Amino acid sequence: MSIESPGKAPGARGLFANKRLSIALLAIVVAATYGNSLHSGFVFDDHYLVVSRQGFFSDLRNIPSILTSPDNTGAEIGNSNPYYRPLGAMSYLLDHYLWGPRPFGYHLEAVLLHACVVSLFYLLLLAEFKDGALAFFAALLFAVYPVNAEAVDFISARNSLLCALFLISSLLFLRERGFKWTGMSVISYFLALMSKEPAIVLPFFLLSYTLTTREKTHETGKAALAVFFMTTALYFVLRYMVIGAFTSRQGIVFSIDNLKLVSSSLFEEFRLMLYPFKLNAIYLTGTLPFTAPKALFSILGVLSLVLLAVVKRTPEPVRAGAQWILWGLLPVSNIVRIPSTPVAERYQYTFLFGFVAVLGYLLAVLNKKRAGSGVVAAMALVLVLGVRTFERNRVWRSDLGLYQSVLRSDPKNQIAYNNLGYVLEKQGSLDDAAKAFQAAVVLQPGFARAHFNLGVVYRKLGRMEDAMREIQMAIGISPGYADAHENLGIIYLHEGRLRDAVRELETSGKLTPDSPDVHAWLGQAYAASGNPQGALHEFKMAFRLDPGFIEARINAGVISARLGNLEEAREEFLGVLRLDPANQTAARYLALISNPENIPKETDHGK
Numbered sequence: 338m339s340i341e342s343p344g345k346a347p348g349a350r351g352l353f354a355n356k357r358l359s360i361a362l363l364a365i366v367v368a369a370t371y372g373n374s375l376h377s378g379f380v381f382d383d384h385y386l387v388v389s390r391q392g393f394f395s396d397l398r399n400i401p402s403i404l405t406s407p408d409n410t411g412a413e414i415g416n417s418n419p420y421y422r423p424l425g426a427m428s429y430l431l432d433h434y435l436w437g438p439r440p441f442g443y444h445l446e447a448v449l450l451h452a453c454v455v456s457l458f459y460l461l462l463l464a465e466f467k468d469g470a471l472a473f474f475a476a477l478l479f480a481v482y483p484v485n486a487e488a489v490d491f492i493s494a495r496n497s498l499l500c501a502l503f504l505i506s507s508l509l510f511l512r513e514r515g516f517k518w519t520g521m522s523v524i525s526y527f528l529a530l531m532s533k534e535p536a537i538v539l540p541f542f543l544l545s546y547t548l549t550t551r552e553k554t555h556e557t558g559k560a561a562l563a564v565f566f567m568t569t570a571l572y573f574v575l576r577y578m579v580i581g582a583f584t585s586r587q588g589i590v591f592s593i594d595n596l597k598l599v600s601s602s603l604f605e606e607f608r609l610m611l612y613p614f615k616l617n618a619i620y621l622t623g624t625l626p627f628t629a630p631k632a633l634f635s636i637l638g639v640l641s642l643v644l645l646a647v648v649k650r651t652p653e654p655v656r657a658g659a660q661w662i663l664w665g666l667l668p669v670s671n672i673v674r675i676p677s678t679p680v681a682e683r684y685q686y687t688f689l690f691g692f693v694a695v696l697g698y699l700l701a702v703l704n705k706k707r708a709g710s711g712v713v714a715a716m717a718l719v720l721v722l723g724v725r726t727f728e729r730n731r732v733w734r735s736d737l738g739l740y741q742s743v744l745r746s747d748p749k750n751q752i753a754y755n756n757l758g759y760v761l762e763k764q765g766s767l768d769d770a771a772k773a774f775q776a777a778v779v780l781q782p783g784f785a786r787a788h789f790n791l792g793v794v795y796r797k798l799g800r801m802e803d804a805m806r807e808i809q810m811a812i813g814i815s816p817g818y819a820d821a822h823e824n825l826g827i828i829y830l831h832e833g834r835l836r837d838a839v840r841e842l843e844t845s846g847k848l849t850p851d852s853p854d855v856h857a858w859l860g861q862a863y864a865a866s867g868n869p870q871g872a873l874h875e876f877k878m879a880f881r882l883d884p885g886f887i888e889a890r891i892n893a894g895v896i897s898a899r900l901g902n903l904e905e906a907r908e909e910f911l912g913v914l915r916l917d918p919a920n921q922t923a924a925r926y927l928a929l930i931s932n933p934e935n936i937p938k939e940t941d942h943g944k
Contacts, residue, residue: 353469353470353472353473354469356460356463359459359469359472359473359476360456360459360460362473362477363452363455363456363459363473363476363477363480364452364455364456366477366480366481366719366723367448367451367452367455367480368448368452369723370480370481370723370726370727371447371448371451371489371490371726371730372448373727373730373731374444374447374448374489374490374730374733374734375441375444375445375448376441376444376734377440377444377490377730377733377734377735378440378734378735378736379440379443379492380491380492380733380734380735380736380739381491381493381618381736381739381756382491382493383440383491383492383493386408386429386493387429387432387443387492387493388438390429391433391437391438394426394429394430394432394433395433397430399430400427400430403423403426403427403430404423405579406423406579407419407420407421407579407580408420408421408422408425408426419580419581419582419584419585419676420534420580420676421531421534421575421576421579421580422496422531422532422533422534423531424496424499424528424531424532425495425496425499425532425533428495428499432446440492443492444490444492446495447489447490447492447495447498448489450495450498450499450502451480451485451488451489451498452480453502454479454498454501454502454505455476455479455480456476457502457505457506457509458475458476458479458505458690459472459473459475459476460472460509461505461508461509461512462475462476462654462694462697464509464512465512465657466653466654468654468701470697470700470701470704470705470711471654471694471697471698471700471701472697473697474696474697474700474701474711474715475693475694475696475697475698476693476697477715477719478693478696478697478715478718478719478722479689479690479693481719481722481723481726482613482689482693482722482726483613483614483616483722483725483726483729484609484610484613484616484682484685484686484689485682485685485686485689485726486616486682486726486729486730486733487616487618487681487682487683487733488682488683488686490729490730490733491618491683491733494683494686496532496533497533497683497684497686497687498686499528499529499532499533500529500532500533500535500536500686500687501529501686501687501690502529503525503526503528503529503532503536504525504526504529504536504539504687505690506522506525507522507523507525507526507529507539508522508539510522510525511543511561519561519564522561523561523564523565523568526539526540526565526568527568527571527572530568530569530572531572533687534668535665535668535669535684535687535688536687537569537572537668538664538665538667538668538687538688539565540562540565540566540568540569541664542660542661542664543562543565544562545646545660545664546656546657546660547562549646549647549656549660550653550656550657551649551653584673585673585674585675585676589672589673590672590673590674595671595672595674597627597632598622598625598627598671598674598679599670599671599672600627600631600632600635600636601625601626601627601631601679602625602669602670602671602679602680603635603638603639603666603670604631604632604634604635604638605620605625605680606666606669606670606680606684606685607634607635607638609680609682609685610662610685610689610692613722613725614725615746616682616729616746617682617742617743617746617747618682618732618733618739618742618743619678619743619747619750619752619753619756620678620679620680620681621678621679621747621750621751621752622679623749624747624749624750625679625680639663639666642659642660642662642663643659643663645658645659646659646660646663652698654694654695654697654698655694655695655698657691657694658690658691658692658693658694658695658698659691659695660691661688661690661691661694662688662691662692664688665687665688665690665691666688669684669688696718700714700715736756736759736760737757737760737764740753740754740756740757740760741757744757749780750780751776751777751778751780751781751784751787752777754773754774754776754777754780754787755773755774755777755784755786755787755790757773758770758771758772758773758774758777758787758790758791758794759790761773762790762793762794762797767794767797767798768798770790770794771791771794771795771798774787774790774791774794775791777791778791783814784814785810785811785814785815785818785821786811788807788808788810788811788814789807789808789811789818789820789821789824791807792804792805792806792807792808792810792811792821792824792825793808793824795807796824796827796828801828801831801832804828805825805828808821808824808825808828809825812825817848819845819848819849819852819855820845822841822842822844822845822848823841823842823845823849823852823854823855823858825841826838826839826840826841826842826844826845826858826859826862827842827858829841830842830858830861830862830865835862835865835866836866838862838865838866839859839862839863839866842855842858842859842862843859845859846859851882852882853878853879853880853882853883853886853889854879856875856876856878856879856882856889857875857876857879857886857888857889857892859871859875860872860873860874860875860876860879860889860892860896861892863875864892864896869896869899869900870900872892872896873893873896873897873900876889876890876892876893876896877889877893880893884916885916887913887916887917887920887923890909890912890913891909891910891913891920891922891923891926893909894906894907894909894910894913894923894926895926897909898926898930903930906926906930907927907930910923910924910926910927910930911927914927
């Protein structure tokens with residue numbers, strides 16, 4: 338049975354029959370919509386996942402580590418999110434060689450990836466439904482849909498772009514006949530899995546669509562389906578070997594509270610899909626309250642999609658779209674609790690294909706019934722949605738604008754207050770930063786990171802007692818918080834509480850043994866405590882981990898001289914001068930090496 342082609346109205350052929358022209362127009366729309374994002378900076382988690390790991394991404398020998406390690410967002414406070422997304426990290430390694438620390442290249446790459454996804458989506462719909470109008474309208478809407486701004490503007494959300502790219506590629510390959518194309522489809526699917534977890538829906542979509550479609554020529558063979566499910570099983574085994582969990586460490590949570598969260602999450606996902614204007618970069622569980630009307634809407638939404646997915650008279654594009662939405666909602670529904678944020682706009686990027694496919698079909702029907710009306714309606718939608726996306730790009734331009742935007746949308750968002758405080762602290766606005774952190778801990782007294790950040794600001798303001806109290810509270814909440822132990826040790830060191838300083842810095846060193854900064858501070862504490870051998874060891878460890886840590890090497894030279902190891906001290910100072918020939922401190926100490934009592938006893942952390 339042939340699929341209805343509503344876009345084949347008089348005049349439609351000239352508008353939609355040219356694939357190259359259609360793809361060129363889609364690329365122009367993407368460029369116009371996202372061109373203002375190219376000069377944005379690194380924001381939000383980019384600082385942790387991309388910027389702070391430039392040294393790691395500079396070494397190709399770290400590829401095995403990427404493949405065998407989870408993405409430990411939150412590891413610095415003693416937590417570990419169960420994410421296994423090595424392909425995204427591998428792409429950052431390539432970016433380091435292409436762009437270095439310059440954000441322009443990363444944003445350019447995101448826009449190009451989005452343009453590729455849009456073009457492939459157009460080609461997939463055209464190949465599947467043989468309808469140029471439907472394919473063009475759907476791809477055009479996907480290109481400008483505001484909820485996609487987060488996936489494109491937020492560099493750390495690149496895994497969503499990669500996941501979508503490989504999912505669409507997999508479906509395109511699968512349409513071709515032959516072992517080679519099926520193999521390429523499975524490989525693309527595996528790459529999607531290695532990009533982001535929601536890719537697991539593909540085999541289930543293929544199975545359900547094969548069982549329900551009237552277009553039997555597009556059925557997926559049993560052997561091919563078996564290979565897709567085997568690949569899924571392989572992925573879960575690999576995931577378990579790396580992070581010790583098949584899904585999350587909690588697994589499926591059966592409780593009334595979690596059912597309420599599922600209901601609220603589904604409502605918000607439907608809301609964002611249908612009304613993509615009230616946007617927020619940080620959704621919290623506490624800001625997604627359960628209500629009976631929300632639950633009813635969520636149930637009706639799911640039931641409507643089920644009916645569209647199985648009723649025989651449903652047009653094939655609508656059936657495919659409904660099934661894709663249903664399967665796509667499953668991984669983001671919080672049936673398996675999402676360990677980061679329960680709802681995020683970037684989660685929509687993959688399952689939004691189904692929704693815009695339905696919209697594209699409706700616009701194509703309209704265009705068939707009244708020639709040109711579908712084009713006018715599509716252009717109006719694209720203008721409204723594109724302008725909103727263009728405005729949203731500005732929000733993602735800087736951390737300050739992003740967090741202020743979140744607080745305008747959700748004034749009780751403790752994460753936004755904490756992050757805003759961090760930005761203000763870096764700008765030197767310490768009093769305003771303290772107010773932001775105070776607001777965060779008032780909203781969530783158990784917020785370890787906010788207590789720690791408030792303590793750091795108090796330390797910079799000279800309020801040492803307040804600083805110690807806040808950082809101790811952070812440790813009490815999260816005993817594995819390495820940065821908190823380090824900073825508390827620094828305060829104790831400055832206050833002359835040397836035994837306490839050594840204890841805290843040793844604890845931090847055990848938690849983060851590869852931190853040169855912690856080793857340098859521990860060297861300071863050992864030196865002040867009368868343990869020169871321990872101090873020398875720590876300073877050497879610091880510059881061994883960071884060869885550019887000149888101050889640590891100078892301190893090693895000072896300690897060596899005081900221990901009578903003059904040749905060793907000379908080599909340390911010469912090593913500094915090889916790195917920095919203009920370093921006056923190393924030159925002066927080198928001149929005094931024959932008379933070491935003239936070298937100051939004090940060491941300086943320097944970083």
